[in-house]
Amino acid sequence: MNVALRELVERGGGLVTRAAAGQVVPSWTLEQACRGGHLVRVLPEVFVAAHLVDGRPGAPALSRLDPALGQRAALAWADGCGALSHLSALSAWGLHQQAVADPVHLSVPADAGLRTRPGVIVHRRRGLAIEPPHVVLRRGLTVIRLEQALVDSWPTLPPSGRRAPVIRAVNDRLTTPERLAAALGSAPKLIDRAALRTLLTRLADGCRSPLEIWGHEHVFTGPGMPAFRRQVPVRVGRRTMYLDMLxxxxxxxxxxxxxxxxGDPRQREIDLRRDALLATIGILVVRYAHRRLVHDIDAVRRETLAILATRRAGATA
Incomplete structure (x- = not known):
C-alpha cells in the first residue's frame, strides 16, 4: 500500500475516508489499496484496514468490525449529519455492551439524505440538530444525549434487561429520574411505556437497585409501614454513609x-463495621438478604413492624 496512505490509515486508527485520502494521494491509490487487499470498503466513502475486518462470510463488512470501530465508521459516513443513538449510544455511554455483528444505530435530522444500509440503522427524527444540546461528544464520538438514548433503547432491549441501564445511569449520576421523565414525555407511544414510567417513579423515590424496587413494591409498603426515607446521607466523624431505608x-x-x-466474608466485614459505626449515633441497622426478602415476604413484614414497634416503645419508656 502507498506509504502516505498507510500512514493516514494508521493515524485514523485503521479507518480512512475518501475525502481525507484525497488530500494526500490520487484517487486511484485508494482503489489500488482495495484491489490489493489492504483496505476494505465498509460504507460509501469509508474504508478500513483489511486486517481489522473479520473473515465471517456473508455478513456486511461493517458488521465484521469491532463495535467501537464500526461506530467510528458509521459516524465518518454520516459526515456530521448523524449521531450515535439507541443501543449504540448506550455503548458509548458505557451502559451497554455491544457485540460484533450488532448494527450501529444513527439518528439523523428528518431531512437528512442518509438511509439504512447493511450494518447501520438510520433513525430519522424531527427537530433533531446535530449540535448541543441534542448531542454531546462522548469518548470522541457524537452521541445523542443520554436521556433520549435510554428512552429510545427501552423497547429494543429484552424485558429482563431494560431496567439495568436506567438504574446504572442514575446511580452513576449520569442523569436523574426527573430528566429521564422529561424525555419520556416526548415519547407517548413508546412500547411498554408504563413500566419505564413506574421505574422512574421508584428511582425518584430513592430506590437504587432492582432489590430495593422489589422491596418497595412488595414488602415495605402498606398498613403499619412508615414512610421510609431512601438513600439518606448520614455523616459519622469523617465518613458519610448512605442508608437504604431509614x-x-x-x-x-x-x-x-x-x-x-x-457469602462474601470481606463484604460481611465491611457491613459489620458500618453497622457498628451507625450504632454509635443510635441508628439500628436491620439487614435482609435477597433470598429472604423475595421468598419470605410475610415474615419480613412482621419482623420489620415488630422492630419498629419495639423502638417506638423504648423511646417513650
Whole structure:
C-alpha cells in the first residue's frame, strides 16, 4: 500500500475516508489499496484496514468490525449529519455492551439524505440538530444525549434487561429520574411505556437497585409501614454513609443485601463495621438478604413492624 496512505490509515486508527485520502494521494491509490487487499470498503466513502475486518462470510463488512470501530465508521459516513443513538449510544455511554455483528444505530435530522444500509440503522427524527444540546461528544464520538438514548433503547432491549441501564445511569449520576421523565414525555407511544414510567417513579423515590424496587413494591409498603426515607446521607466523624431505608422517628435503617454479596466474608466485614459505626449515633441497622426478602415476604413484614414497634416503645419508656 502507498506509504502516505498507510500512514493516514494508521493515524485514523485503521479507518480512512475518501475525502481525507484525497488530500494526500490520487484517487486511484485508494482503489489500488482495495484491489490489493489492504483496505476494505465498509460504507460509501469509508474504508478500513483489511486486517481489522473479520473473515465471517456473508455478513456486511461493517458488521465484521469491532463495535467501537464500526461506530467510528458509521459516524465518518454520516459526515456530521448523524449521531450515535439507541443501543449504540448506550455503548458509548458505557451502559451497554455491544457485540460484533450488532448494527450501529444513527439518528439523523428528518431531512437528512442518509438511509439504512447493511450494518447501520438510520433513525430519522424531527427537530433533531446535530449540535448541543441534542448531542454531546462522548469518548470522541457524537452521541445523542443520554436521556433520549435510554428512552429510545427501552423497547429494543429484552424485558429482563431494560431496567439495568436506567438504574446504572442514575446511580452513576449520569442523569436523574426527573430528566429521564422529561424525555419520556416526548415519547407517548413508546412500547411498554408504563413500566419505564413506574421505574422512574421508584428511582425518584430513592430506590437504587432492582432489590430495593422489589422491596418497595412488595414488602415495605402498606398498613403499619412508615414512610421510609431512601438513600439518606448520614455523616459519622469523617465518613458519610448512605442508608437504604431509614425510618427516621424510630432510627431504624433497613439494608437490603443483594444476592451477589451473600457469602462474601470481606463484604460481611465491611457491613459489620458500618453497622457498628451507625450504632454509635443510635441508628439500628436491620439487614435482609435477597433470598429472604423475595421468598419470605410475610415474615419480613412482621419482623420489620415488630422492630419498629419495639423502638417506638423504648423511646417513650
Amino acid at each position: 425510618a427516621e422517628p424510630e432510627q431504624v435503617n433497613i439494608e437490603l443485601d443483594g444476592a451477589t454479596t451473600h
